[in-house]
Amino acid sequence: MGEIMEEKLIKIPLNGVKETSRRLRAKKAINKTKVELKKHLNSSEENIYLDNSINEKIWERGIENPPNEIRVRARRFEDGVVEAEIAED
Numbered sequence: 001m002g003e004i005m006e007e008k009l010i011k012i013p014l015n016g017v018k019e020t021s022r023r024l025r026a027k028k029a030i031n032k033t034k035v036e037l038k039k040h041l042n043s044s045e046e047n048i049y050l051d052n053s054i055n056e057k058i059w060e061r062g063i064e065n066p067p068n069e070i071r072v073r074a075r076r077f078e079d080g081v082v083e084a085e086i087a088e089d
């Protein structure tokens with residue numbers, strides 16, 4: 001990876017995943033996180049890497065009850081790679 005081109009704090013709403021079946025909610029929340037990062041940082045989904053802290057935050061309350069929103073710090077590098085982690089307040 002090269003130099004950091006762009007860094008953003010993004011609040012990702014996950015309340016739409018509550019409309020899917022209970023056993024798929026955490027997986028849908030991970031996918032929605034990637035889609036939102038793709039939209040905000042103009043990158044492909046193959047180049048988006050989520051830190052383990054995002055995974056732990058989504059799965060914290062189990063598969064059936066992900067959080068309604070998460071705050072993410074995302075960095076886009078020169079080669080198009082995006083790294084995301086939970087934003088600490």
